[in-house]
Amino acid sequence: MTRDHTLIEELMAAEALGGLEDGDRALLVAERASHGDCPECREIEAGFAETAGRLAFALPPEPVDETMADRILASSREAPPVSDSAPAAAPPPDDLADRRARRSRPWPALIAAAAVLAAAIVAVGTLRPSTTPVNRASTSQRIVAFTGQPEGSLAMAFTPGQPGAVLWGGGLPDPGTDRVYEIWMIEGDTAVSGGCVTPADGVVALSVDADIGTTETMAVTEEASDCPSAPTTDPIMLADLTTVV
Amino acid sequence: MGDVPEAHDRDLMARLRRGDEDAFRSVFARYAPSAKALAQRVVRRSHLAEEIVQEVFTAVWKDPGAYDQERGSVKGWLMGMVHHRAVDIVRREESQRRRAEAAIPEALGEQIDHADEVVQRLGLPEERRIVRGALDLLPAEQRTVLEMMYFEGLSQSQIAERTGAPLGTVKSRTLLGMRRMRDALAGVER
Numbered sequence: 204m205t206r207d208h209t210l211i212e213e214l215m216a217a218e219a220l221g222g223l224e225d226g227d228r229a230l231l232v233a234e235r236a237s238h239g240d241c242p243e244c245r246e247i248e249a250g251f252a253e254t255a256g257r258l259a260f261a262l263p264p265e266p267v268d269e270t271m272a273d274r275i276l277a278s279s280r281e282a283p284p285v286s287d288s289a290p291a292a293a294p295p296p297d298d299l300a301d302r303r304a305r306r307s308r309p310w311p312a313l314i315a316a317a318a319v320l321a322a323a324i325v326a327v328g329t330l331r332p333s334t335t336p337v338n339r340a341s342t343s344q345r346i347v348a349f350t351g352q353p354e355g356s357l358a359m360a361f362t363p364g365q366p367g368a369v370l371w372g373g374g375l376p377d378p379g380t381d382r383v384y385e386i387w388m389i390e391g392d393t394a395v396s397g398g399c400v401t402p403a404d405g406v407v408a409l410s411v412d413a414d415i416g417t418t419e420t421m422a423v424t425e426e427a428s429d430c431p432s433a434p435t436t437d438p439i440m441l442a443d444l445t446t447v448v
Numbered sequence: 449m450g451d452v453p454e455a456h457d458r459d460l461m462a463r464l465r466r467g468d469e470d471a472f473r474s475v476f477a478r479y480a481p482s483a484k485a486l487a488q489r490v491v492r493r494s495h496l497a498e499e500i501v502q503e504v505f506t507a508v509w510k511d512p513g514a515y516d517q518e519r520g521s522v523k524g525w526l527m528g529m530v531h532h533r534a535v536d537i538v539r540r541e542e543s544q545r546r547r548a549e550a551a552i553p554e555a556l557g558e559q560i561d562h563a564d565e566v567v568q569r570l571g572l573p574e575e576r577r578i579v580r581g582a583l584d585l586l587p588a589e590q591r592t593v594l595e596m597m598y599f600e601g602l603s604q605s606q607i608a609e610r611t612g613a614p615l616g617t618v619k620s621r622t623l624l625g626m627r628r629m630r631d632a633l634a635g636v637e638r
Contacts, residue, residue: 212623212627213619213620213622213623216622216623216625216626216627217597217604217619217622217623219626220594220597220598220622220626221531221532221535221597221598221601222597222598222602222603222604222607222622223603223604224603224604224605227604249518249519249520250630250634251626251630252519252520252524252528253519253520253521253524253630253633254524254626254629254630254633255524255527255528255531255598255626256520256521256523256524256525256526256527256528256531257521257523257524257527257575257579257633258527258579258583258594258598258599258629259482259483259485259486259523259527259530259531260482260523260527260575260576260579261576261579261580261583262482262485262486262489262599263485263576264481264482264484264485265481265484265485265488265494265497266481266484267480267481267483267484267498267501268498271476271480271498271501271502271505272472272473272476272477272480272505273473274502275472275476275502275505275506275509276469276472276473276509278506279506279509279510365532366536412540
């Protein structure tokens with residue numbers, strides 16, 4: 204059966220041009236996920252990305268510092284190019300700086316819980332393939348499902364090596380009056396807030412601007428509505444990014 | 449038929465993967481000026497545009513394997529990275545910096561092609577002619593939406609606000625314009 208691609212095409216057109224807004228991006232991710240491994244979706248995406256890229260050539264070129272190429276090569280000689288199989292290049296320095304600046308204090312309880320649950324996730328994924336939290340939506344995009352919450356579901360889409368991620372979920376219980384769900388990115392012994400969200404009829408959609416390139420685990424806690432900079436409760440959901448390939 | 453075959457670009461990328469510095473210089477010489485133009489158009493600051501170019505080409509040199517030829521042309525991939533970073537900066541700065549800057553351009557059609565000699569030297573005049581021609585064939589309202597979104601880094605809501613068109617109309621113009629551009633460019637030199 205042929206699926207209707209009108210909506211996803213409309214969303215992908217705006218995304219390729221850089222004009223898609225967060226709400227629509229969440230919709231795109233959800234729509235994309237609902238199409239599964241969809242060759243037509245990939246073709247639409249690639250076609251629009253190519254079209255957008257070529258729009259740049261409508262502009263007259265600008266002179267560039269002639270020494271730049273040699274400077275790039277010189278600065279990289281100590282660190283030679285990575286192989287084809289290596290991960291994408293590191294994110295821009297400003298992203299990393301922003302991210303580090305927003306890091307909270309270490310969160311031992313969560314880190315420990317993350318380690319335990321991450322191990323559990325791997326075990327469950329091995330024993331029950333249908334619950335393995337990773338799907339491949341495209342050649343670059345990754346989708347990972349959170350586990351741990353008995354009700355509802357939450358998933359995140361991201362592109363390794365690129366900043367930003369989109370989370371969406373459904374069937375989630377209301378966290379209660381003046382309570383929200385807070386998203387955390389965990390790297391080593393630190394947790395960085397990715398923002399807070401309150402479900403509307405159980406549905407959440409949240410865009411995280413920060414880079415998650417080196418994040419090992421994503422976590423969700425229930426927090427006060429002021430969205431604290433450090434977690435105050437144990438995680439209710441986790442997603443292990445170290446197993447995403 | 450184009451003057452810069454995509455096959456040549458892909459050959460350069462293959463050499464880049466082997467650490468060939470001359471191949472990197474070739475890719476840089478060919479596309480850095482267009483990358484700078486795009487970045488500068490979006491962020492409206494020359495030095496910031498240079499930083500974006502340096503960042504992107506550094507990433508290209510460090511990880512040429514990130515290019516997947518199944519997903520499009522080398523130049524489309526390069527410009528996509530440049531555009532992504534430029535728009536990201538614009539969004540983060542909430543457009544304050546852009547407004548504070550002296551306006552660079554002027555509508556695309558009004559730009560003086562003072563760089564045509566450079567274009568000729570770079571071997572990209574045909575590409576520019578094709579893309580400009582495809583843009584010129586778009587209905588004005590679709591072209592406006594595409595240009596505001598791509599070259600100014602505006603979101604669909606911002607465009608709706610500025611043009612006074614309903615958001616749904618902006619969305620449909622985006623889709624129709626992109627379909628036309630894609631079809632116009634399809635099969636033409638990549």
